[in-house]
Amino acid sequence: MDALLSNRKALFGGAIMVTFLLMALVGPCFVQDPKGFVGLPLQPPSLDHWLGTTGQGQDVLAQTVAGARSSLSIGLIVGFSVVAIGALVGTTAGYFGGWVDDVLSTVINVFLIMPGLPLMVVLAAYLPPGPGSIALVLILTGWSWSARVVRSQALSLRRKDFVAAAQVAGERPLRIIAVEILPNMTSLLVSAFIGATNYAIAAQVGLEFLGLGEVSAVTWGTNLYWATNDAALLTGSWWTFVPTGLAVALVSFSLVLINTALDELGNPRLRSERAFVQALGLRAISPDEPTPVVRRPS
Amino acid sequence: MKYVLRRLLFYVIAAWASVTLAFFIPRMMPGDPTSTMFARFKGKLDPAALDDLRAAFGFTDGTLLEQYGVYLGNVLRGELGISIEYYPATVSSVIGNALVWTLVLAGVAVVISFTLGTLGGVLAAWRRGGWLDSTLPPLFVLLGAFPYFWLAMALLFVLGFQLELFPLGHAYDDRIAPEASWAFFSSVVGHAVLPAATIVLATMGAWMLDMRNTMIAVMGEDYIKLAVAKGLSPRRVMLRYAARNALLPNVTSFGMALGFVVSGSILTEIVFSYPGQGYLLLQAVQSQDYPLMQGLFLTITLAVLGANLLVDVAYAWLDPRTRQG
Amino acid sequence: MSDALLTVEDLCVDYVTERGWLRVVDKVSFEVQPGEIMGLAGESGSGKSTIIQAILRVLKAPGVITGGTVRFDGKDVLALDKRGLRGLRWCDISLVCQSAMNALNPVITIGEQLGDAIEAHEGVRRSQALVRARELLELVGIEGSRVHAYAHELSGGMRQRVVIAMALALRPRLVLMDEPTTALDVVVQKEILQQIIRLRRELGFAVIFITHDLSLMFELCTHVGVLYAGRLVEHAPSQALFERPMHPYTLGLMRSFPDLHGEGDDLVGVPGNPPDLWKPPKGCRFHPRCPQAFADCSTRAPQLRALVGHRHAACHLVDQVDQLDQLDQLDQVDQEESP
Numbered sequence: 001m002d003a004l005l006s007n008r009k010a011l012f013g014g015a016i017m018v019t020f021l022l023m024a025l026v027g028p029c030f031v032q033d034p035k036g037f038v039g040l041p042l043q044p045p046s047l048d049h050w051l052g053t054t055g056q057g058q059d060v061l062a063q064t065v066a067g068a069r070s071s072l073s074i075g076l077i078v079g080f081s082v083v084a085i086g087a088l089v090g091t092t093a094g095y096f097g098g099w100v101d102d103v104l105s106t107v108i109n110v111f112l113i114m115p116g117l118p119l120m121v122v123l124a125a126y127l128p129p130g131p132g133s134i135a136l137v138l139i140l141t142g143w144s145w146s147a148r149v150v151r152s153q154a155l156s157l158r159r160k161d162f163v164a165a166a167q168v169a170g171e172r173p174l175r176i177i178a179v180e181i182l183p184n185m186t187s188l189l190v191s192a193f194i195g196a197t198n199y200a201i202a203a204q205v206g207l208e209f210l211g212l213g214e215v216s217a218v219t220w221g222t223n224l225y226w227a228t229n230d231a232a233l234l235t236g237s238w239w240t241f242v243p244t245g246l247a248v249a250l251v252s253f254s255l256v257l258i259n260t261a262l263d264e265l266g267n268p269r270l271r272s273e274r275a276f277v278q279a280l281g282l283r284a285i286s287p288d289e290p291t292p293v294v295r296r297p298s
Numbered sequence: 299m300k301y302v303l304r305r306l307l308f309y310v311i312a313a314w315a316s317v318t319l320a321f322f323i324p325r326m327m328p329g330d331p332t333s334t335m336f337a338r339f340k341g342k343l344d345p346a347a348l349d350d351l352r353a354a355f356g357f358t359d360g361t362l363l364e365q366y367g368v369y370l371g372n373v374l375r376g377e378l379g380i381s382i383e384y385y386p387a388t389v390s391s392v393i394g395n396a397l398v399w400t401l402v403l404a405g406v407a408v409v410i411s412f413t414l415g416t417l418g419g420v421l422a423a424w425r426r427g428g429w430l431d432s433t434l435p436p437l438f439v440l441l442g443a444f445p446y447f448w449l450a451m452a453l454l455f456v457l458g459f460q461l462e463l464f465p466l467g468h469a470y471d472d473r474i475a476p477e478a479s480w481a482f483f484s485s486v487v488g489h490a491v492l493p494a495a496t497i498v499l500a501t502m503g504a505w506m507l508d509m510r511n512t513m514i515a516v517m518g519e520d521y522i523k524l525a526v527a528k529g530l531s532p533r534r535v536m537l538r539y540a541a542r543n544a545l546l547p548n549v550t551s552f553g554m555a556l557g558f559v560v561s562g563s564i565l566t567e568i569v570f571s572y573p574g575q576g577y578l579l580l581q582a583v584q585s586q587d588y589p590l591m592q593g594l595f596l597t598i599t600l601a602v603l604g605a606n607l608l609v610d611v612a613y614a615w616l617d618p619r620t621r622q623g
Numbered sequence: 624m625s626d627a628l629l630t631v632e633d634l635c636v637d638y639v640t641e642r643g644w645l646r647v648v649d650k651v652s653f654e655v656q657p658g659e660i661m662g663l664a665g666e667s668g669s670g671k672s673t674i675i676q677a678i679l680r681v682l683k684a685p686g687v688i689t690g691g692t693v694r695f696d697g698k699d700v701l702a703l704d705k706r707g708l709r710g711l712r713w714c715d716i717s718l719v720c721q722s723a724m725n726a727l728n729p730v731i732t733i734g735e736q737l738g739d740a741i742e743a744h745e746g747v748r749r750s751q752a753l754v755r756a757r758e759l760l761e762l763v764g765i766e767g768s769r770v771h772a773y774a775h776e777l778s779g780g781m782r783q784r785v786v787i788a789m790a791l792a793l794r795p796r797l798v799l800m801d802e803p804t805t806a807l808d809v810v811v812q813k814e815i816l817q818q819i820i821r822l823r824r825e826l827g828f829a830v831i832f833i834t835h836d837l838s839l840m841f842e843l844c845t846h847v848g849v850l851y852a853g854r855l856v857e858h859a860p861s862q863a864l865f866e867r868p869m870h871p872y873t874l875g876l877m878r879s880f881p882d883l884h885g886e887g888d889d890l891v892g893v894p895g896n897p898p899d900l901w902k903p904p905k906g907c908r909f910h911p912r913c914p915q916a917f918a919d920c921s922t923r924a925p926q927l928r929a930l931v932g933h934r935h936a937a938c939h940l941v942d943q944v945d946q947l948d949q950l951d952q953l954d955q956v957d958q959e960e961s962p
Contacts, residue, residue: 106308106311109308109312110311110312110315110316112554112557113312113553113554113557113602113603113606114312114316114557114599114602115556115557115558115560115561115598115599115602116557116558116561117560117561117562117564117565117579118561118564118579118591118594118595118598118599119316119319119595119599121579121582121583121591121594121595122320122323122591122592122595123323125583125586125588125591126323126324126327126588127327202445205445206445206446206447206561206562206565209445209447209565210565210568210579210580210583211580211583211584212583224445224447224448224451227451228451228569232451232455233451233454233455233458233459234459236455236459236460238455241448241451242452245444245445245448245451245452248443248444248445248448249440249443249444249445249448250443252443252444253439253440253443256439256442256443271641272640272641272685273426273684273685275639275640275641275685276639276640276684276685277427277684279639279644280639280687282427283427283428283429284425284426284427284428284431285425285426285427285684286424286425286426286428286532287424287517287522287523287526287535287540287683288424288526288532288535288536288705289705290680290681290703290704290705290708291676291677291680291681291682291683291686291687291688292687292688293687293688293689293701293702294687294688294689295689295690296635296637296644296689296690297690519725520720520721520722520725520726521725521726521727521728521729523676523681523683523720524718524720524726524786524789525728526681526712527679527681527712527713527717527718528712528713528717528739528740528743528789529708529709529710529711529712529713529714529740529743529744530739530740530743531709531743534739534743538728538731538739539728542728542730542731543728543729543730546730616730617730618729618730618773618775619729619773619775
């Protein structure tokens with residue numbers, strides 16, 4: 001944790017994420033009613049409406065803040081479910097191997113290779129619109145990626161001594177998976193969760209932008225849906241789509257930053273390389289550079 | 299060869315799985331979406347035509363298995379039913395017209411993005427921590443954080459609406475007849491620049507980071523050290539030894555990511571009213587044109603599978619170990 | 624001895640890490656005469672590979688050369704820039720990597736890999752380089768037509784020969800061999816070694832040969848240096864060393880043999896483990912494992928001292944007494960020790 005706090009990327013990414021989580025939790029209490037008709041439509045930012053108004057005369061700031069709640073909560077729920085399913089399928093495939101792995105791997109790869117959006121659209125079009133449907137669709141189309149990463153990790157853990165020891169000791173497979181294998185891939189699961197949350201937020205925004213969400217709800221996706229429907233580009237009202245887009249991008253960027261930072265912390269080579277560059281005052285490391293000569297008394 | 303055959307088998311399975319999925323989705327859904335679907339046809343179609351359509355979708359009176367058989371046969375013959383929105387055109391013909399545009403736009407954009415991104419990754423990794431490595435990856439990660447279609451909106455707003463540098467939408471100027479003329483060709487290119495640029499900007503970073511990371515892994519190999527010890531030119535070590543090897547895993551992830559990229563480019567098409575698959579998909583969603591939606595799902599999925607097969611062939615050709623194995 | 628091909632003097636190498644600077648090669652000095660095979664022995668982590676990579680300046684981060692000189696044919700290698708090094712590399716000094724498995728680029732033909740060094744240094748055309756590549760393969764007993772083969776199509780032994788052929792492409796005067804036979808089975812090992820001996824006789828290059836298999840070294844080398852924890856503890860003509868090792872560590876090494884995999888990290892003859900270089904033992908670095916250690920060993924580090932017969936050793940046992948007495952004493956110790 002100390003290391004995490006001393007990493008600039010982690011700190012920056014974490015700060016953005018915490019800000020948005022706070023905004024999602026308590027933000028709606030401080031802004032106007034996001035659905036209410038509070039002013040003339042398509043007004044540019046002013047003192048009354050810091051980020052202007054939408055084509056329906058709603059407050060953009062209020063909509064952006066209110067959108068965070070639903071978008072983030074669905075993102076986190078989907079991210080968690082995707083990793084849970086991925087862990088279940090991935091460890092089963094990786095641990096048991098043989099035909100179980102063959103079958104599951106094929107299923108994983110089929111889902112992985114299918115383009116997500118058209119499948120989501122078909123699914124979402126048949127389901128009643130709403131956050132539940134969106135979440136379900138995102139989980140169905142998103143689990144395969146984490147299953148794939150978990151599987152390859154499980155495959156390599158299976159060959160480790162401590163797993164063999166547990167097998168010899170007569171532990172049941174389920175217990176070995178739960179006690180020996182899963183705890184040993186915590187960092188992988190965390191990074192898969194962050195990646196899946198990122199995916200879920202982006203995909204949700206995309207689906208809702210298409211009009212497949214509940215268009216009367218206030219989410220980041222529907223904000224953008226209404227912005228295009230109300231001809232934001234034609235009327236030059238950039239304030240109706242810029243704030244929401246920036247919010248989505250900031251959240252996604254912060255998640256990527258956190259994941260990169262975790263990656264760096266778990267990679268000692270990367271850290272020692274940094275120490276090397278700093279100690280020698282180098283600008284870059286390249287295979288082409290001859291071993292440096294720094295005269296130094298012992 | 300064995301490798302390509304094995305992959306081919308996988309694609310057959312994947313294609314079968316998607317076709318089957320498209321069959322079962324309407325039948326597994328809560329409520330009765332199929333009757334809603336056919337209800338929308340009523341008034342547009344005479345009862346005989348409606349029965350034909352039911353049959354085309356396999357909604358016959360037979361058992362589920364019989365229905366499935368009819369449906370598979372139809373799909374194999376390329377009969378995807380009739381579009382509601384474009385009635386009485388068949389789904390296949392509607393999709394066929396739009397497919398060219400998507401293939402050209404997404405194809406060109408993806409190739410440009412992969413090439414530039416890979417090259418950027420090679421250069422960044424070669425001088426790790428250098429100025430290229432410390433500026434480009436963060437910049438593209440930030441760009442990649444925006445939804446594709448939002449980037450498209452921003453580009454269109456600034457360069458199209460405000461600065462009027464680019465056309466505002468469509469694949470070519472309506473006043474020009476679509477024929478093999480220079481005017482038509484340049485119009486097509488002019489209209490494709492912004493949508494393609496959006497896809498390139500949004501996806502380049504991912505290729506670059508991927509390539510950078512595999513490059514760094516490859517650069518730890520003994521053969522790189524030996525190539526340097528041989529006194530070869532840095533360019534040769536970088537390209538022929540490091541990049542040539544790092545490209546292999548990157549080609550695989552290229553195939554894996556294609557579906558994702560296509561999804562993004564579909565949303566981009568919508569913003570630019572580009573008459574491709576994405577634009578059709580929006581139409582289908584807005585008019586609840588289920589046959590068109592399913593047809594699009596199948597077409598796009600099969601196109602991605604086909605592209606992946608090409609990628610696999612390229613991989614087999616690039617890697618001598620699979621070329622002969 | 625100014626006619627030496629390679630002179631390494633007081634070479635120091637550090638690894639720069641988060642914890643600080645770690646001295647992994649400490650003031651190592653030796654010479655290589657034209658045409659001789661010089662051996663470097665020691666457990667893994669003793670600094671053998673680090674030394675030869677430093678000589679070519681291909682040691683990667685976190686390695687840094689922190690002192691000493693390396694002269695090749697009078698040229699100061701540590702003062703050379705990139706350009707100068709490219710001229711030195713392969714034309715004068717070439718390298719045979721530890722694992723032939725990873726030493727060959729898997730995606731280009733071995734012909735191209737043999738030829739590209741020739742192309743780069745002699746500016747010949749590709750077709751000509753390929754002809755030379757064929758000759759090189761034939762030199763190490765592989766059919767010339769195999770220039771079109773890829774690494775994965777060759778057996779381990781063949782790959783190692785290709786790597787050796789590659790090292791000889793430009794007829795260098797010094798070939799650095801980093802455990803060239805470790806990953807191979809005994810029969811192939813023998814073949815490769817004989818080939819190295821034959822090639823050296825024909826072409827007259829000098830070799831620095833690294834291994835932890837001392838018996839192999841006595842067969843091959845004219846001089847042998849023994850490294851322990853980054854320091855040279857003994858250096859002598861191979862025959863003399865074989866007959867009468869002066870340093871207890873050398874004796875231990877000679878009594879142990881590599882395990883079946885050829886890894887040989889567990890040295891039967893020397894109980895215990897090599898020291899943690901972050902906290903090297905005071906005095907002689909070997910004293911915690913030394914069966915003959917006495918009080919002085921843990922307080923004062925012995926210097927590498929010249930002895931009769933071009934021998935050097937760093938041990939208080941040697942320092943303590945007159946050289947001839949000392950040899951007798953070692954003999955006794957030897958007899959007491961061995962059952």
